[in-house]
Amino acid sequence: MVLTKISEMLNQFSPANLKIANYILGNYSEIGFISVEDLSNHSGVSKASVVRFARIVGYSGFDELKKAIQSELRKKLSPYEKIAITDLDRRSLQKQLEELSRNEINNLRKTLDSLTPEEAIKWVEAIIEAQHIYLAGFGATRFVISLLSYALATFQSKPLWMLTGSVSDFSPRVKHMESKDLLIIMTFPPYSKEFEYVVSVARKKGTKILLACDSPQCPVFPYAYSAVICESNSLLLNNSFVGPIALIQIISNFLLLREKKTGMKEMKEIWNVELEGYKYIAKEGGEEE
Template sequence: MPSPQQARAQASAITSGKAGPDAEMSPTAQLRALFDRPRLSPGQRRIAQYLIEHIAEAAFLSITDLADRVGVSQPSVTRFASAVGFSGYPALREKLQSITLGTRAGGPAEEIRANELQAAVDAEIGNLENLRRDLADADRVIEVGRRLSASTPLTVLGLRISVSLAEYFAYAARRIHPDVRLVTRGGSVAYDALLQSREAGGTWVLAFSMPRHAQETLTAVRVARSAGLKVALITDLALGPLVDEADVSFAIGTGSRLVFDSYAAPGVMCAALLQAMTDADPERTQARLDEYEHVADEHQFFLRD
């Protein structure tokens, strides 16, 4: 009889297919598409990032308030609106309002929030709903999972606060992949590990970057790219140097209502990529899970429920 984990691996295969015409894009995805312009200046990227991260509030700001929040001039906001295809800031704001009001229209009435802890949970539910909409087209996840599965060794990189997500992913990936290398220290230690991974035949790195984003993560990603490794990135950012350096990125919302961020949606994204890896090589997956269950039983790794 298969273990619960084996049964889940068999039963949870991702179904490929493009989203239907009625599939709803998340506000984050809509703004990423709206602002995906290669020639945005650094200041314009800051405006775009602020709008993406604060869409519900920013859609109703005056040009003066938005400029103050981002730390740019009012003419800079006007030029940004023109750069992303609008006649001026009023037209851009109208578009932003239609996006944010569209996500609220027809939804359930907002529950009374008893305390800040419940508000934090509500924010995470919103992140998960956005992720669900982004995953309506699963093909990109399937393709990245296939690439990660085929990379031997596969390197997983997470520094500072991102260590926990990298450790979770690497721990699970080792059950289904023969050579997973975890990098959680920056500087020359990370460089050595990345270069060795490439020399050993590795082709991909999965990197995590959560707020506050470490400079050493950006440097490590650049080292990986210069060594010939491809980089898949899981982050909360839609724009910026980290995203620019990655070959493929997944912008996933994090909970920021409490003193430390929470990672419900990035955790689900990890599980989705792990599922895609199992689907990419089901025979290897099954053989490795069988062997692991044998070793776990022999050495009594787990309590019997």
């Protein structure tokens, strides 16, 4: 986050840069919508100093810094507020499509940048080594992580448990967690208390945790064995799930490549079961002979 980056660098700034930093930290919600001239006047420094400040904190210029802040501010807005302030509806259909597509491409690019080979290997090896696998997702995220559950069930045979709903729904399952098990969790703002509770149980049991989330500011980020940041910026909705779905696709394929023989065996068994199922359904009335 821009705020975090600036806060961590406060002791390194020159007097001019410190003035800019303090103004940004104190008026963060305004910065995404003001000009270089405005920030220069409010901070009491030159426009050139503002541009240099943006570069010092890791951006090509003030425009890129401002866009990063705008992106973070949008994440804090409700869908109603996003719709209320957008000007997309005043643009042509072609421009709307271009802007929406550009946003999702950016989500995908940032997610893939976060997924290093080292982290991918951690995920694959943790899945292979696990005795049982628990997959947790709440709200809309439960539909996304169910894709991973389906993929894992397709080419491996170890038990899978979906954790979703209320505490009373998943407590009979989490009580069986052990240190040899694995918890895979996906969570995006607004974070639910249920997922924090699931993670607290996993920590007590010594269960390894794989996390897909939107930011290091996620409440359980420090407790993950491996965490992949999935950019989830949506121009109009709470979250975009392009990044998380891409992560699921890549990890599933990585796993299949690592466990090729096992995957082929499991998928062949599924194919045979499906053939038997279709034969059964094709029978008149679906009755046994």
